[in-house]
Amino acid sequence: MAAGFSTFDNRKIQYIMFEKKDKKPAESKPKLTSLAELGEFGLIDRLTRNVKLHHPETLKGIGDDAAVIDAGASVLLLSTDLLVEGIHFDLTYMPFRHLGYKAAVVNISDIAAMNGVPKQMTVSLAVSSKFSAEALDELYAGVIMACEKYKVDLVGGDTSSNVKGLVISVSIIGEAKKDEIVYRSGARSGDLLCVTGDLGSAYIGLLILEREKSVFQVNPDMQPELSGFDYQIGRQLRPEARTEIRNLLFGIGIKPTSMIDISDGLASEILHICKQSGVGCKLFEGKIPIDEHTREIAKEYKIIPSVAALSGGEDYELLFTVRQEDYEKIKDIAGITIIGHMTAPSEGKYMITPDGKSIPVTAQGWDGMRGK
Amino acid sequence: MAAGFSTFDNRKIQYIMFEKKDKKPAESKPKLTSLAELGEFGLIDRLTRNVKLHHPETLKGIGDDAAVIDAGASVLLLSTDLLVEGIHFDLTYMPFRHLGYKAAVVNISDIAAMNGVPKQMTVSLAVSSKFSAEALDELYAGVIMACEKYKVDLVGGDTSSNVKGLVISVSIIGEAKKDEIVYRSGARSGDLLCVTGDLGSAYIGLLILEREKSVFQVNPDMQPELSGFDYQIGRQLRPEARTEIRNLLFGIGIKPTSMIDISDGLASEILHICKQSGVGCKLFEGKIPIDEHTREIAKEYKIIPSVAALSGGEDYELLFTVRQEDYEKIKDIAGITIIGHMTAPSEGKYMITPDGKSIPVTAQGWDGMRGK
Numbered sequence A, B: 001m002a003a004g005f006s007t008f009d010n011r012k013i014q015y016i017m018f019e020k021k022d023k024k025p026a027e028s029k030p031k032l033t034s035l036a037e038l039g040e041f042g043l044i045d046r047l048t049r050n051v052k053l054h055h056p057e058t059l060k061g062i063g064d065d066a067a068v069i070d071a072g073a074s075v076l077l078l079s080t081d082l083l084v085e086g087i088h089f090d091l092t093y094m095p096f097r098h099l100g101y102k103a104a105v106v107n108i109s110d111i112a113a114m115n116g117v118p119k120q121m122t123v124s125l126a127v128s129s130k131f132s133a134e135a136l137d138e139l140y141a142g143v144i145m146a147c148e149k150y151k152v153d154l155v156g157g158d159t160s161s162n163v164k165g166l167v168i169s170v171s172i173i174g175e176a177k178k179d180e181i182v183y184r185s186g187a188r189s190g191d192l193l194c195v196t197g198d199l200g201s202a203y204i205g206l207l208i209l210e211r212e213k214s215v216f217q218v219n220p221d222m223q224p225e226l227s228g229f230d231y232q233i234g235r236q237l238r239p240e241a242r243t244e245i246r247n248l249l250f251g252i253g254i255k256p257t258s259m260i261d262i263s264d265g266l267a268s269e270i271l272h273i274c275k276q277s278g279v280g281c282k283l284f285e286g287k288i289p290i291d292e293h294t295r296e297i298a299k300e301y302k303i304i305p306s307v308a309a310l311s312g313g314e315d316y317e318l319l320f321t322v323r324q325e326d327y328e329k330i331k332d333i334a335g336i337t338i339i340g341h342m343t344a345p346s347e348g349k350y351m352i353t354p355d356g357k358s359i360p361v362t363a364q365g366w367d368g369m370r371g372k
Helices: A010-017 A035-047 A096-112 A133-150 A201-218 A230-237 A245-251 A266-277 A292-300 A305-311 A324-330 B010-017 B035-047 B096-112 B133-150 B201-218 B230-237 B245-251 B266-277 B292-300 B305-311 B324-330
Strands: A058-060 A067-071 A074-084 A117-127 A153-156 A159-161 A166-177 A192-196 A258-261 A280-284 A318-322 A336-343 A349-352 A358-360 B058-060 B067-071 B074-084 B117-127 B153-156 B159-161 B166-177 B192-196 B258-261 B280-284 B318-322 B336-343 B349-352 B358-360
Touching (some): A067 B117, A074 A096, A074 B159, A074 B166, A096 A117, A096 A133, A117 B166, A133 B035, A153 B074, A166 B074, A166 B117, A266 A318, A318 A324, B074 B096, B133 B153, B230 B292, B266 B318, B266 B349
Parallel strands (some): B280 B349
Antiparallel strands (some): A058 A067, A280 A336, B117 B166, B192 B336, B280 B336
């Protein structure tokens, strides 16, 4: 084994090991690229460009909501998500139980987005010594609540101390028949673009919580004004995964041509489908489903409600496309809204406003990096 | 969905949300348990005591090197490991490429410990803005080197910013036939206790690196004195997984009765096998395989060499038991050492020194919490 060690550049080991900050060897001084300038998706593309697959049973690697692995009669789905304190959650207003629930749900949602059934989950924690066992009990209680609700088996994990803060890493396995899997890449020009539930409320819930946090920080005797915002705060602190959509669509004889869950915001997810399917899109702003009360609150915050839906994220609804022939089957299904259709790639990616203007659909950068 | 939200205690949400540090409501003031007093395994037992399994195909949940999931013709293995900066690695002397390699290998080792074949892997990173894309390129280069060597497909992951430092979360899927899987729980009284390779060198490598780091910190003009320690440093910075043992044992007609990989140290791993198999053990100190040079260095550090093996950890060798009838088959296999045998639980767990003394085998607490 000592021999293998020398395949690494020993000079480099020593350089990295004992580098003086003000005295860098010339060969180690390329211009460095900051993560912020790459953005999350740029970074992922860059890091994974040299990845080769070895196993024919790996049907889909990086690039969808989950990897797809051939398991004989069925197909296995594998996905993983990190939740980082100070980036994805704020313990000022996120109770541990909700946090555990949400950590599980965002992973379950990835399996739903592949049209699969969630099955097994691992939960790993890196925790600083400031956390008590009782806090982690609550976190696990939330994970277990989600596992009970969605019938997922918690089968493992890892627990480590952390220098600062809390990091939660969840991995999930799902299952489906081979012909049931829906990728991001299957949308065709003319397909109808559909979304479940309503959008933007999770983001508005976040704004409310952040506002009350600010008030509280200025005056700790002020109690938070949260009454009347149950829906919005619930969407932020305790999202649900739309696992029932699989059966609903199956029941009306529809298999989506593409699907993704809405974690980063409607715009970003539409662009993923467009890119991976090689299509354009026409999205109708007036069709985007938004809760009426959320709409009112957004206006109080001087936010255009559709912007909350397009860029807010964390709604964990499903965005999917169906063939145009399926229009009659799907048009009257409660809880599903047709918001546009896919076009030839040459037609671009546009949102049409109620007064007929065309606006390019653009993503809002890396939410993880912005630290929302 | 708003209705479901109220299943959580809203008073509690608000309390946690806007708690004043000096003014806790009575019902929320139980004595809190620190994580250090529980230890890693105590914490895991506590957090997972309410876990129920829903799926008959989940053959083994929490409690072994990997979960085991029935996948029809074969069985699927799922494991996950966290590596946290400042706890599991020190970037002063750990080059990113080695770190990526090691993060992959420690997971591959978990699959080897189940007698499975590693197949697919996800790698998630939480990184603070101090890291450059070039540093992560190197880290991924190491992951990909390990994936090439061990024929593992990198199929996904998640990338997030972090408030401070670097956290790596790897999950791995392995495969085996149902009757090939080896659990920690299969050892029987009379079984021979065997170990691959040699032990303690990874720990001695860590001591050397820590020593040179101290010297460097005092005088940054001093260059590290690492020559002659390639084996020990290589064992620490770039461990390998013993995936070839599966075929080696199969080739000589042996299926281990129990197996575990040595990540926390020989003593801790033996105790896992004893606990889960419900047996005792008799370990012979003089039989523990330790590299000669490592033995010498240990003595310079005033460390009993066997203590480095028993408590050092990170050797990623395999510890396993075989039936006594397999003695003739295994006794002359290069790279495998018989170090003792299992006993009735009533006989306890003892190490026998070369001069015949019996010493109880004890674990050294939570390595993750001690921050080694």
